[in-house]
Amino acid sequence: AQKITQTQPGMFVQEKEAVTLDCTYDTSDPSYGLFWYKQPSSGEMIFLIYQGSYDQQNATEGRYSLNFQKARKSANLVISASQLGDSAMYFCAIREKLTFGTGTRLTIIP
C-alpha cells in the first residue's frame, strides 16, 4: 500500500524567502512517481511538479524544485523567492492510486 505523509499542517513564511514543504512516502513499488499540487483559496487543484523514481535529476519548474532523496523516501517541495500568491494548500501525492497527503497550508507574510 502507498502512503504519503506531510507533517507540517501550516507554515508562515516571509515574502521573498525560500520555503521547503516536507513530504515523505512509503511504497513497495520499484517504480513510482511523486506529484505536488497547489490548491488556492478558490479551490482548484493546480499541478506544480513531478518526480519519477528513476529520474536522474531532481525536478525543477520555474520557482519550484523538488528535493528528492530516494533513500530517505522524501520528496520535499522547495519554493524560491516566495510571493503572496503562493499562499495556498499544498499537497504531495504518489502516482500509484493517486494517493494524497494531508496537505500543508502555506501563508506568505508581506
Place this chain on the structure above:
Amino acid sequence: DTAVSQTPKYLVTQMGNDKSIKCEQNLGHDTMYWYKQDSKKFLKIMFSYNNKELIINETVPNRFSPKSPDKAHLNLHINSLELGDSAVYFCASSQDQSVWGIPEAFFGQGTRLTVV
C-alpha cells in the same frame, strides 16, 4: 476548452435525496477518479476507472455508485444523502506515463455538495 468539467458546481439538497454529479474530460485520458475533500481539506480517493473498468474502490458506502458510460465520462450517483456527505467532490483524469510523459492528473473545478 475546459479539460475536466464537472456539473453542477454547487449542489444543495435535503437528507434522503438522491443526486448525481457528472464529469467529462476531453483530454483522451484512460483513467478517471473521484475524490472527496472534507472540511479539513483531506483529499480521499473514492473510485478510479481505467477504460471504463473499475480499478480502485476504496471504503465508500454503497450509497455511492460510479458510472462510466465511456472513457471520457465518470459520473457519481449518491443515494439517500446524509449530512456527512457534505463535502467538495473532485473528478480527475490522467494518462499512463509510458504514453504521455509526465502523468499528472487534471482536476475538475469541484462540486460543493451541501446536505441539509
